[in-house]
Amino acid sequence: MSEVKIIEIKKSIFEGNNRKAAVLRDELKRRGCFLLNIMSSPGSGKTTAISAIAERLRGRYKIGVIEADIESDVDAAALNEQGVDAVQLHTGGMCHMDADMMKEGLDKLGRDYDLIILENIGNLVCPADFDLGAVINLVMLSVPEGHDKPLKYPGIFEISDALVISKIDVLPYFRFDMDKLRESVLANNGDIKIFSVSAVTGEGMDAFCGWLEEQIDRWKNS
Amino acid sequence: MSEVKIIEIKKSIFEGNNRKAAVLRDELKRRGCFLLNIMSSPGSGKTTAISAIAERLRGRYKIGVIEADIESDVDAAALNEQGVDAVQLHTGGMCHMDADMMKEGLDKLGRDYDLIILENIGNLVCPADFDLGAVINLVMLSVPEGHDKPLKYPGIFEISDALVISKIDVLPYFRFDMDKLRESVLANNGDIKIFSVSAVTGEGMDAFCGWLEEQIDRWKNS
Numbered sequence: 001m002s003e004v005k006i007i008e009i010k011k012s013i014f015e016g017n018n019r020k021a022a023v024l025r026d027e028l029k030r031r032g033c034f035l036l037n038i039m040s041s042p043g044s045g046k047t048t049a050i051s052a053i054a055e056r057l058r059g060r061y062k063i064g065v066i067e068a069d070i071e072s073d074v075d076a077a078a079l080n081e082q083g084v085d086a087v088q089l090h091t092g093g094m095c096h097m098d099a100d101m102m103k104e105g106l107d108k109l110g111r112d113y114d115l116i117i118l119e120n121i122g123n124l125v126c127p128a129d130f131d132l133g134a135v136i137n138l139v140m141l142s143v144p145e146g147h148d149k150p151l152k153y154p155g156i157f158e159i160s161d162a163l164v165i166s167k168i169d170v171l172p173y174f175r176f177d178m179d180k181l182r183e184s185v186l187a188n189n190g191d192i193k194i195f196s197v198s199a200v201t202g203e204g205m206d207a208f209c210g211w212l213e214e215q216i217d218r219w220k221n222s
Numbered sequence: 223m224s225e226v227k228i229i230e231i232k233k234s235i236f237e238g239n240n241r242k243a244a245v246l247r248d249e250l251k252r253r254g255c256f257l258l259n260i261m262s263s264p265g266s267g268k269t270t271a272i273s274a275i276a277e278r279l280r281g282r283y284k285i286g287v288i289e290a291d292i293e294s295d296v297d298a299a300a301l302n303e304q305g306v307d308a309v310q311l312h313t314g315g316m317c318h319m320d321a322d323m324m325k326e327g328l329d330k331l332g333r334d335y336d337l338i339i340l341e342n343i344g345n346l347v348c349p350a351d352f353d354l355g356a357v358i359n360l361v362m363l364s365v366p367e368g369h370d371k372p373l374k375y376p377g378i379f380e381i382s383d384a385l386v387i388s389k390i391d392v393l394p395y396f397r398f399d400m401d402k403l404r405e406s407v408l409a410n411n412g413d414i415k416i417f418s419v420s421a422v423t424g425e426g427m428d429a430f431c432g433w434l435e436e437q438i439d440r441w442k443n444s
Contacts (some may be wrong), residue, residue, distance in 0.1 A: 009231060042375060072374050122375070124345070145265025148296055151294035152291045152296070153344070
C-alpha cells in the first residue's frame with residue numbers, strides 16, 4: 001500500500017472520528033455530564049489516581065468510571081471493590097479509544113452520572129490523535145518514566161489541558177529534573193496546567209481535585 | 223469507514239510488512255548481522271540497558287544502535303557521547319517501527335556491524351504487530367510500571383523471545399509481585415526467557431549479556 005493511500009485513510013479516519021466526537025460532546029453537555037479523559041504510558045498510575053479522585057469528589061458528584069484496556073478486568077474490579085461505579089471496555093487489540101468506543105462505554109455505564117472519568121489505553125502516542133468529546137484531556141507522567149518524555153512524545157503533551165506528574169513520593173530514587181520537564185512541556189503548550197501528585201502519600205491530590213472542581217463548575221455554568 | 227473495511231486495510235498492511243520483514247531477515251543473515259528489537263513502554267529504561275549491553279559486548283562485537291523516536295535526538299546523542307555508534311530515526315508520529323522504516327534505519331547505520339540493536343518506539347501495543355526481521359524480540363518491563371501489565375497488554379509478551387524486568391534496584395519502593403508477573407507471562411508464552419536487571423547497580427546484566435552472546439553464536443552457526 002502506498003504512503004499516499006495510507007495518509008488518505010488516516011485523514012478519513014480522523015475526520016470521521018472528529019465529527020462523532022463533536023456530536024458526543026454536545027450530547028454530554030445537554031445531559032450535564034462532564035467527561036475527563038486520562039491518558040498516559042502503561043503503569044503511570046491512572047487507576048490509582050482515579051481511585052483517589054473518586055474518594056475526594058464522590059460527596060459532590062455522582063462519579064462513573066470507564067476503564068479501557070486491551071484485555072483483563074482488573075482495573076474496573078478494583079474500583080468496584082472500592083464502591084466506585086466502573087465498567088470495563090476491551091478494545092480488542094486497538095491501541096487507543098475512538099469516539100465510537102467512547103459512545104459504547106458511555107452507553108454501558110448508563111446516564112446517571114455528572115462526572116465521568118475515562119482511563120484510556122496506556123499509550124503516549126495514539127490516544128493524542130482521537131478526540132473523544134471530553135471537556136478535559138489530561139496526560140499523566142510518572143517520575144520513573146523520566147523528564148525527557150515530552151521531547152520524545154510531544155503530541156500528547158500539546159493537546160492536553162493538564163499534566164499530572166505522578167509518583168512524586170519516589171523522586172529521591174530517580175534522576176528526574178522537574179524544571180527541565182516543565183520547560184519542555186510549556187515550550188509547546190503554554191496553556192497546560194501542571195500538577196505534581198503522589199497517590200500513595202496523598203500529596204498534591206487536594207490541589208488537583210480543587211482545580212478539577214473549578215473546571216466542572218465553570219463548564220456547568222457555561 | 224466500516225469496521226470490515228478497516229480490518230481489510232489492517233490485514234493488507236500486516237501482510238505487506240511480513241513479506242518485507244522476511245526479505246530483511248534473509249539479507250541480515252547473509253551479512254552476518256544479528257538484529258535485536260527492544261520494545262517497552264516509554265521510560266522503562268531501554269536506552270540505559272542498550273548502553274550497558276554495549277559496554278559489556280563491544281569487545282566482542284561491532285555494535286550499532288538504531289534509535290526510533292517520534293521526535294528528538296537525545297537518545298542517539300547520549301549513546302554517541304559514550305562512544306557507541308547510534309543513528310536516530312524519526313517516525314513522524316507513527317507509534318511503531320515497520321519493516322520499511324527498519325530498512326531505512328539499517329541503510330542509515332551502514333553495513334559494518336555484527337550486532338544491531340533497535341530501540342523501538344515506547345509503546346506496549348502497536349510494535350507487537352510488526353515483524354522487523356529481528357532474530358530476538360525483547361520486551362522490557364520496569365518495576366514501577368507494575369506486575370499487572372501482561373494481563374492488560376498480552377500481545378507484546380506473547381510474541382517476545384525474552385522479557386527483561388528492569389529497575390529492580392527500586393523494588394523496595396513499589397508493590398511489585400515478581401511471582402505474579404512470571405505466572406501471567408508464562409501462562410501465554412511458556413518459551414519466553416525472563417531476566418531481572420538493574421542498569422544502575424549492574425545486577426543481572428552479566429547473566430542477560432551471557433544469554434545474548436549464546437543466541438548470537440548459535441545464530442551465526444545455524
